[in-house]
Amino acid sequence: MGCECCGSAATAAYPAGMTDTGLVVERLRAAGCVFAEEEAGLLADAAADAEGLESLVSRRVSGVPLEHLLGWVEFGGLRVVVEPGVFVPRRRTEFLAESAVALAGAGSVVVDLCCGAGAIAAVVAARVPGVRVFAADVDPVAVRCARRTLAGAGAEVWEGDFDAALPEKLAGRVDVLVANVPYVPSAAVRWMPPEAREHEPLAALDGGRDGLAMVRRLLGVAPWWLGGGGRVLFEVGVSQVDAAVAAAEAAGLVPEVRSCAERDATVVSALSP
Numbered sequence: 001m002g003c004e005c006c007g008s009a010a011t012a013a014y015p016a017g018m019t020d021t022g023l024v025v026e027r028l029r030a031a032g033c034v035f036a037e038e039e040a041g042l043l044a045d046a047a048a049d050a051e052g053l054e055s056l057v058s059r060r061v062s063g064v065p066l067e068h069l070l071g072w073v074e075f076g077g078l079r080v081v082v083e084p085g086v087f088v089p090r091r092r093t094e095f096l097a098e099s100a101v102a103l104a105g106a107g108s109v110v111v112d113l114c115c116g117a118g119a120i121a122a123v124v125a126a127r128v129p130g131v132r133v134f135a136a137d138v139d140p141v142a143v144r145c146a147r148r149t150l151a152g153a154g155a156e157v158w159e160g161d162f163d164a165a166l167p168e169k170l171a172g173r174v175d176v177l178v179a180n181v182p183y184v185p186s187a188a189v190r191w192m193p194p195e196a197r198e199h200e201p202l203a204a205l206d207g208g209r210d211g212l213a214m215v216r217r218l219l220g221v222a223p224w225w226l227g228g229g230g231r232v233l234f235e236v237g238v239s240q241v242d243a244a245v246a247a248a249e250a251a252g253l254v255p256e257v258r259s260c261a262e263r264d265a266t267v268v269s270a271l272s273p
Protein backbone atom coordinates (compact mmCIF):
# COMPACT_ATOMS: atom_id res chain seq x y z
CA MET A 1 0.00 0.00 0.00
CA GLY A 2 1.14 3.54 -0.58
CA CYS A 3 3.76 2.54 -3.13
CA GLU A 4 4.92 4.97 -5.76
CA CYS A 5 4.45 2.75 -8.77
CA CYS A 6 6.07 4.43 -11.73
CA GLY A 7 4.47 2.47 -14.52
CA SER A 8 5.36 1.32 -18.00
CA ALA A 9 8.79 -0.24 -18.38
CA ALA A 10 8.12 -3.44 -16.48
CA THR A 11 5.58 -4.81 -18.91
CA ALA A 12 8.22 -5.49 -21.56
CA ALA A 13 10.38 -7.57 -19.20
CA TYR A 14 7.44 -9.49 -17.70
CA PRO A 15 4.88 -10.29 -20.38
CA ALA A 16 1.19 -10.61 -19.70
CA GLY A 17 -0.01 -13.98 -18.46
CA MET A 18 2.65 -14.46 -15.81
CA THR A 19 0.51 -14.61 -12.70
CA ASP A 20 2.55 -17.04 -10.60
CA THR A 21 2.90 -15.35 -7.18
CA GLY A 22 6.67 -14.97 -7.38
CA LEU A 23 6.47 -13.47 -10.85
CA VAL A 24 3.70 -11.10 -9.82
CA VAL A 25 5.92 -9.84 -7.02
CA GLU A 26 8.80 -9.41 -9.47
CA ARG A 27 6.62 -7.50 -11.93
CA LEU A 28 5.32 -5.21 -9.20
CA ARG A 29 8.80 -4.64 -7.81
CA ALA A 30 10.18 -3.88 -11.26
CA ALA A 31 7.42 -1.31 -11.69
CA GLY A 32 8.55 0.48 -8.53
CA CYS A 33 6.06 -0.90 -6.01
CA VAL A 34 7.84 -0.75 -2.67
CA PHE A 35 5.47 -3.17 -0.91
CA ALA A 36 5.35 -5.61 -3.81
CA GLU A 37 4.74 -8.76 -1.75
CA GLU A 38 1.89 -7.21 0.21
CA GLU A 39 0.36 -5.83 -2.97
CA ALA A 40 0.66 -9.19 -4.72
CA GLY A 41 -1.30 -10.81 -1.90
CA LEU A 42 -4.00 -8.16 -1.95
CA LEU A 43 -4.39 -8.34 -5.73
CA ALA A 44 -4.55 -12.14 -5.60
CA ASP A 45 -7.31 -11.93 -2.96
CA ALA A 46 -9.22 -9.41 -5.10
CA ALA A 47 -9.04 -11.44 -8.32
CA ALA A 48 -11.71 -14.00 -9.16
CA ASP A 49 -9.39 -16.06 -11.38
CA ALA A 50 -6.04 -16.02 -13.17
CA GLU A 51 -7.39 -13.82 -15.97
CA GLY A 52 -8.71 -11.31 -13.43
CA LEU A 53 -5.39 -11.30 -11.61
CA GLU A 54 -3.51 -10.65 -14.83
CA SER A 55 -5.78 -7.70 -15.53
CA LEU A 56 -5.24 -6.26 -12.05
CA VAL A 57 -1.47 -6.76 -12.17
CA SER A 58 -1.21 -5.19 -15.64
CA ARG A 59 -3.17 -2.15 -14.55
CA ARG A 60 -1.15 -1.84 -11.35
CA VAL A 61 2.11 -2.05 -13.31
CA SER A 62 0.83 0.68 -15.63
CA GLY A 63 0.42 2.98 -12.60
CA VAL A 64 -3.20 2.62 -11.48
CA PRO A 65 -3.34 3.13 -7.69
CA LEU A 66 -3.64 -0.12 -5.77
CA GLU A 67 -6.64 1.23 -3.87
CA HIS A 68 -8.57 1.94 -7.08
CA LEU A 69 -7.99 -1.66 -8.15
CA LEU A 70 -9.03 -3.11 -4.81
CA GLY A 71 -11.97 -0.71 -4.42
CA TRP A 72 -11.07 0.10 -0.83
CA VAL A 73 -8.41 1.61 1.40
CA GLU A 74 -7.82 0.98 5.06
CA PHE A 75 -8.22 4.15 7.10
CA GLY A 76 -8.43 4.33 10.87
CA GLY A 77 -9.01 0.60 11.03
CA LEU A 78 -11.97 0.82 8.64
CA ARG A 79 -12.41 -0.10 4.99
CA VAL A 80 -13.26 3.02 3.01
CA VAL A 81 -14.73 2.56 -0.47
CA VAL A 82 -12.65 4.14 -3.23
CA GLU A 83 -13.90 3.83 -6.78
CA PRO A 84 -11.63 4.71 -9.72
CA GLY A 85 -11.16 8.46 -10.06
CA VAL A 86 -11.81 9.34 -6.43
CA PHE A 87 -9.22 10.83 -4.07
CA VAL A 88 -7.59 8.05 -2.01
CA PRO A 89 -7.60 8.98 1.71
CA ARG A 90 -4.06 9.29 3.04
CA ARG A 91 -2.72 7.70 6.22
CA ARG A 92 -1.62 11.17 7.35
CA THR A 93 -5.25 12.26 7.56
CA GLU A 94 -5.97 9.73 10.30
CA PHE A 95 -4.54 12.37 12.63
CA LEU A 96 -7.16 14.89 11.48
CA ALA A 97 -9.89 12.29 11.96
CA GLU A 98 -8.61 11.43 15.44
CA SER A 99 -8.49 15.14 16.31
CA ALA A 100 -12.16 15.40 15.34
CA VAL A 101 -13.02 12.29 17.37
CA ALA A 102 -11.34 13.80 20.44
CA LEU A 103 -13.59 16.88 20.23
CA ALA A 104 -16.89 15.05 19.72
CA GLY A 105 -19.24 13.33 22.12
CA ALA A 106 -22.77 11.96 22.27
CA GLY A 107 -25.13 14.43 20.61
CA SER A 108 -22.33 16.43 18.97
CA VAL A 109 -22.91 17.60 15.43
CA VAL A 110 -19.86 16.85 13.28
CA VAL A 111 -19.58 17.96 9.65
CA ASP A 112 -16.97 16.47 7.28
CA LEU A 113 -16.82 19.03 4.48
CA CYS A 114 -14.99 18.05 1.26
CA CYS A 115 -15.48 14.52 2.57
CA GLY A 116 -14.20 12.66 -0.48
CA ALA A 117 -14.81 8.96 0.08
CA GLY A 118 -16.05 9.70 3.60
CA ALA A 119 -13.00 8.49 5.54
CA ILE A 120 -13.04 11.11 8.30
CA ALA A 121 -16.81 10.94 8.72
CA ALA A 122 -16.62 7.14 8.94
CA VAL A 123 -14.01 7.21 11.70
CA VAL A 124 -16.00 9.76 13.70
CA ALA A 125 -19.23 7.80 13.28
CA ALA A 126 -17.50 4.54 14.28
CA ARG A 127 -15.71 5.89 17.33
CA VAL A 128 -18.14 8.37 18.88
CA PRO A 129 -21.39 6.78 20.08
CA GLY A 130 -24.39 9.05 19.68
CA VAL A 131 -22.64 11.54 17.41
CA ARG A 132 -24.56 13.11 14.51
CA VAL A 133 -22.44 13.09 11.35
CA PHE A 134 -23.01 15.05 8.14
CA ALA A 135 -20.68 14.89 5.13
CA ALA A 136 -20.58 16.69 1.79
CA ASP A 137 -18.52 16.85 -1.40
CA VAL A 138 -18.90 18.33 -4.87
CA ASP A 139 -17.65 15.23 -6.70
CA PRO A 140 -20.49 12.77 -7.47
CA VAL A 141 -18.10 9.81 -7.48
CA ALA A 142 -16.78 10.79 -4.06
CA VAL A 143 -20.32 11.21 -2.76
CA ARG A 144 -21.26 7.76 -4.04
CA CYS A 145 -18.21 6.28 -2.30
CA ALA A 146 -18.97 8.15 0.91
CA ARG A 147 -22.56 6.89 0.87
CA ARG A 148 -21.30 3.34 0.44
CA THR A 149 -18.65 3.79 3.14
CA LEU A 150 -21.14 5.30 5.57
CA ALA A 151 -24.06 2.99 4.83
CA GLY A 152 -25.54 1.92 8.13
CA ALA A 153 -23.52 4.47 10.11
CA GLY A 154 -26.45 6.86 10.50
CA ALA A 155 -24.64 9.68 8.67
CA GLU A 156 -26.08 12.00 6.01
CA VAL A 157 -24.03 12.58 2.85
CA TRP A 158 -24.82 15.59 0.68
CA GLU A 159 -23.62 16.55 -2.80
CA GLY A 160 -22.89 20.12 -3.85
CA ASP A 161 -20.46 23.00 -3.88
CA PHE A 162 -18.71 23.41 -0.56
CA ASP A 163 -21.03 24.42 2.32
CA ALA A 164 -23.97 25.13 -0.03
CA ALA A 165 -24.48 21.37 0.10
CA LEU A 166 -25.20 21.39 3.82
CA PRO A 167 -28.72 21.51 5.25
CA GLU A 168 -29.62 25.01 6.46
CA LYS A 169 -30.77 23.59 9.80
CA LEU A 170 -27.13 23.09 10.81
CA ALA A 171 -26.34 26.81 10.81
CA GLY A 172 -24.96 27.81 14.22
CA ARG A 173 -25.27 24.24 15.51
CA VAL A 174 -22.08 22.53 14.37
CA ASP A 175 -19.69 21.44 17.12
CA VAL A 176 -16.89 20.14 14.90
CA LEU A 177 -16.40 21.25 11.30
CA VAL A 178 -13.63 19.08 9.92
CA ALA A 179 -12.41 19.50 6.36
CA ASN A 180 -9.43 18.02 4.58
CA VAL A 181 -9.63 20.52 1.75
CA PRO A 182 -7.17 20.50 -1.19
CA TYR A 183 -4.03 22.33 -0.02
CA VAL A 184 -1.29 21.64 -2.57
CA PRO A 185 -0.07 24.89 -4.19
CA SER A 186 -1.02 24.89 -7.87
CA ALA A 187 2.59 24.96 -9.06
CA ALA A 188 3.48 21.95 -6.87
CA VAL A 189 0.82 19.63 -8.27
CA ARG A 190 3.13 18.67 -11.12
CA TRP A 191 5.63 17.27 -8.59
CA MET A 192 3.11 14.92 -7.04
CA PRO A 193 3.45 11.17 -7.76
CA PRO A 194 1.84 10.08 -11.05
CA GLU A 195 -0.69 8.03 -9.10
CA ALA A 196 -2.11 11.26 -7.74
CA ARG A 197 -1.69 13.46 -10.82
CA GLU A 198 -3.08 10.94 -13.27
CA HIS A 199 -5.70 9.14 -11.23
CA GLU A 200 -7.15 11.66 -8.77
CA PRO A 201 -9.18 14.74 -9.72
CA LEU A 202 -7.20 17.99 -9.93
CA ALA A 203 -9.95 19.63 -7.86
CA ALA A 204 -9.09 17.24 -5.02
CA LEU A 205 -5.44 18.31 -4.99
CA ASP A 206 -5.05 21.91 -6.16
CA GLY A 207 -5.37 24.49 -3.39
CA GLY A 208 -4.62 27.54 -5.52
CA ARG A 209 -1.55 29.79 -5.68
CA ASP A 210 -0.33 29.24 -2.10
CA GLY A 211 -2.44 26.13 -1.48
CA LEU A 212 -4.67 27.89 1.00
CA ALA A 213 -7.53 29.14 -1.19
CA MET A 214 -9.92 26.47 0.09
CA VAL A 215 -8.68 26.89 3.66
CA ARG A 216 -9.58 30.59 3.48
CA ARG A 217 -12.95 29.68 2.01
CA LEU A 218 -13.49 27.25 4.88
CA LEU A 219 -12.52 29.84 7.48
CA GLY A 220 -14.82 32.35 5.83
CA VAL A 221 -17.89 30.15 6.25
CA ALA A 222 -16.98 28.42 9.52
CA PRO A 223 -18.41 31.11 11.85
CA TRP A 224 -21.80 30.75 10.11
CA TRP A 225 -22.01 27.02 10.83
CA LEU A 226 -20.25 26.70 14.18
CA GLY A 227 -22.03 27.04 17.47
CA GLY A 228 -20.28 28.87 20.34
CA GLY A 229 -17.32 26.76 21.45
CA GLY A 230 -17.35 24.86 18.17
CA ARG A 231 -14.16 24.20 16.25
CA VAL A 232 -13.07 24.05 12.65
CA LEU A 233 -10.24 21.62 11.90
CA PHE A 234 -8.15 21.24 8.78
CA GLU A 235 -4.83 19.78 7.60
CA VAL A 236 -1.99 21.89 6.14
CA GLY A 237 1.65 21.52 5.18
CA VAL A 238 4.26 22.72 7.69
CA SER A 239 5.23 25.65 5.47
CA GLN A 240 1.59 26.81 5.40
CA VAL A 241 1.05 26.97 9.17
CA ASP A 242 1.79 30.66 9.73
CA ALA A 243 -0.47 31.80 6.88
CA ALA A 244 -3.25 29.42 7.96
CA VAL A 245 -3.08 30.64 11.57
CA ALA A 246 -3.21 34.27 10.38
CA ALA A 247 -6.22 33.47 8.20
CA ALA A 248 -8.02 31.82 11.14
CA GLU A 249 -7.37 34.84 13.34
CA ALA A 250 -8.59 37.16 10.59
CA ALA A 251 -11.84 35.14 10.55
CA GLY A 252 -12.33 35.87 14.26
CA LEU A 253 -11.34 32.38 15.37
CA VAL A 254 -8.77 31.28 17.95
CA PRO A 255 -6.40 28.80 16.28
CA GLU A 256 -4.02 26.24 17.73
CA VAL A 257 -1.68 23.98 15.83
CA ARG A 258 -1.26 20.28 16.51
CA SER A 259 1.12 17.91 14.81
CA CYS A 260 1.88 14.21 14.63
CA ALA A 261 5.49 13.40 13.74
CA GLU A 262 4.74 9.74 13.16
CA ARG A 263 2.21 10.54 10.45
CA ASP A 264 3.91 13.72 9.24
CA ALA A 265 0.62 15.52 9.79
CA THR A 266 -0.18 19.07 10.83
CA VAL A 267 -3.65 20.15 11.86
CA VAL A 268 -5.01 23.61 12.61
CA SER A 269 -7.88 23.59 15.10
CA ALA A 270 -9.64 26.94 15.42
CA LEU A 271 -12.17 27.76 18.12
CA SER A 272 -15.30 29.82 17.57
CA PRO A 273 -15.43 31.97 20.71
Ligand SMILES: C[S@@+](CC[C@H](N)C(=O)[O-])C[C@H]1O[C@@H](n2cnc3c(N)ncnc32)[C@H](O)[C@@H]1O
Nearest residue numbers: 089114115116137138139161162180182203204
Ligand atom coordinates in the same frame (compact mmCIF):
# COMPACT_ATOMS: atom_id res chain seq x y z
C1 LIG B 1 -7.81 16.38 -0.48
S1 LIG B 1 -9.34 15.65 -0.95
C2 LIG B 1 -9.85 15.06 0.67
C3 LIG B 1 -10.98 14.11 0.66
C4 LIG B 1 -11.30 13.52 2.03
N1 LIG B 1 -11.65 14.55 2.97
C5 LIG B 1 -10.11 12.72 2.54
O1 LIG B 1 -9.39 13.21 3.41
O2 LIG B 1 -9.90 11.62 2.04
C6 LIG B 1 -10.34 17.10 -1.18
C7 LIG B 1 -11.78 16.88 -1.50
O3 LIG B 1 -12.37 18.18 -1.70
C8 LIG B 1 -13.38 18.05 -2.65
N2 LIG B 1 -13.69 19.37 -3.19
C9 LIG B 1 -12.94 20.16 -3.99
N3 LIG B 1 -13.59 21.29 -4.28
C10 LIG B 1 -14.80 21.24 -3.64
C11 LIG B 1 -15.92 22.11 -3.55
N4 LIG B 1 -15.94 23.28 -4.19
N5 LIG B 1 -16.98 21.73 -2.81
C12 LIG B 1 -16.96 20.53 -2.17
N6 LIG B 1 -15.93 19.64 -2.23
C13 LIG B 1 -14.85 20.01 -2.95
C14 LIG B 1 -12.82 17.09 -3.66
O4 LIG B 1 -13.83 16.51 -4.45
C15 LIG B 1 -12.10 16.09 -2.74
O5 LIG B 1 -12.94 15.01 -2.44
